[in-house]
Amino acid sequence: MSNLCEIFGSNVFNDAVMKQRLPEGVYKTLKKTIEEKLPLDISVADSVAAAMRDWAIEKGATHYTHWFQPLTGVTAEKYDSFISIPSKGKVIMEFSGKELVKGEPDASSFPSGGIRDTSQARGYTAWDCTSPAFVKNGQLCIPTAFCSYTGEALDTKIPLLKSTQVLSDEAIRVLRALGNTTSKCVTTNVGPEQEYFLVDKKYYDQRKDLIYTGRTLFGAQPPKGQELEDHYFGVIKERVEAFMAEVNDELWKLGISAKTQHNEVAPGQHEIATIFSEGNNANDSNQLVMEILKKVALRHGLVCLLHEKPFAGINGSGKHNNWSMGTDDGVNLLNPGDKPHENKQFLIFMAAVISAVDKYADILRLVASNPGNDHRLGANEAPPAIISIFLGEQLENVVEQLEKGKATNSKTASILDTGVKVLPKLKKDATDRNRTSPFAFTGNKFEFRMVASSASIAIPNAVLNTAVADELSIIADRLEKASDVEAEVDILLTELIKAHKKVIFNGNGYTDEWVAEAEKRGLPNIKTLVEASKALIAEKNVKLMAKHGVLSEREMHARYEITLENYTKTINIEALTTSEMAKRQILPAVLNFAAKVAGSINAIKATGVPADLSVQRDILKEVSSLAADLKANVDALDKATESAAAVTDAYDQAHAYRFDVFEKMNSVREVADKLEGIVDKEFWPFPTYGDLLFTV
Structure with a gap:
């Protein structure tokens, strides 16, 4: 491991590098643009491009790319070299302001939901x-936004940037009404926690399901799983430790503040977390975290799995999106302070979040998921599919007081005494944590715990920002018209709590009782991504995003089409892979094993010895029966897949894949996993869960 202080940010054209290399006037202009989110002065582009080029070449770069984030869920790059050949034939290295500011990648092959024709x-x-x-990788990467020829957003960055500006504008209005005259802007601060699995590459290469889909489509449970809870926070194995050390080095060079790393609950599962940063930068950093986890793993003979549910029967992976709001002069607007009942500024911003989450639970459920997350949400390993907010005992008590008219006190933190004299007495937090809550307050921020592990955090944050901004806009309208702002704040807090308290739940979100209670409260329980997709075209959500200019109606409908198309393609690939593995790997292995058992029976019979052959006959009978069931289920899956592929309506087709094809895939797996428990390991065609989970 290199010296952290020396390498941190060494591969980033950051503020220190700009200050050193740019003319003073150019630096100040660009700095003001970045800090105050002002329109870019194009006149500075040539100076910045020249400095950026020289710096990158010194780092060994020969090419540059406009690094962007299309609606594929991953990043995209097209590299051009710095080489330019003048008329005399001498090679020189050039990079202009025009090339820095604007690129023209082919937009026809990226998802557009009908915005662009091929x-x-x-x-x-x-x-x-x-x-x-x-x-x-020795190339200059320039973060960029990506749009169509007609201006629509074809990426995740544009709506995120727009939502950040909208939130800032509306939050400043509220702050001004509350008497704050100094803050110039409000930013969202995000700290994502990234979960992932590591498996040995030699086993990964033998599993077509992992290669094609990122998850195991077959696999019987091993004798040991996660039930002993011994992997969680356990000692990190040397091989994984070496991998993590190299990941940290690579991230630190890119100025990404990788801070926390540990073993997660499931065997083979781990987590990495970065320090909070401004939302847009946090999103870019998380994209790089996912990329670097995958690349570095290969250098250690490992494969990093980011799928939400690589293995059935044990915990899957999520991405906890820690989110807060702060002013440019350092005030965290979600910090309750020692006496939250007196902190009107905190209470009004907290109430705005509660209202936003309640009103827009359907679209928050949608943007926090993907096809893989359907396996997790609602299970006893991840937040339930029902959106609710955990506030904790202290704030729940304050909210109860506000509902009645006014809060006059707050529960205070106490001292934790372990009873061991040599141990220090610890100051307890004012409230416990709740890992079953989809949206939990954790001291000075909200933790959106539902986000999919393999997905970009850009759209979840864009929707959250916009929903909160809309509530702040309504609040600002009221406060700006009020003759007595303090009295109006009290009235607003009571109204908002009464209207939206149904979304507040501090209990165990995994219980059946909560499901029933949530239904009584009228909270949506949207169980699948297909059903959740309707939120993208729901009138109230379309109006929300269009009102604030974050996404137009056309862009929302495009994302609806893309979501359904992506789901359909994902399940189709899984279905075809299931069928192929069953027919070309599992069935031949089972038949070979059956032939061996039959041969054993015949060989023993041939000896003339009156042996008891009931065991062999029972095994042969069971294996043959299950093989027939497997073949029948595969045939049914093939038929269902063919039928679903013929459906023309996007929603109906996705629905068919989820509720017909997907269920028949499970039927194939159920039989195959039974066979795995019977067939000799010598015959089984690919590594088992035991091989994958306990060999790293």
């Missing part, structure tokens, strides 16, 4: 100067 290829990337450029 024949309409032109798209644009635009330099996002608020996210620093960096050198990766």
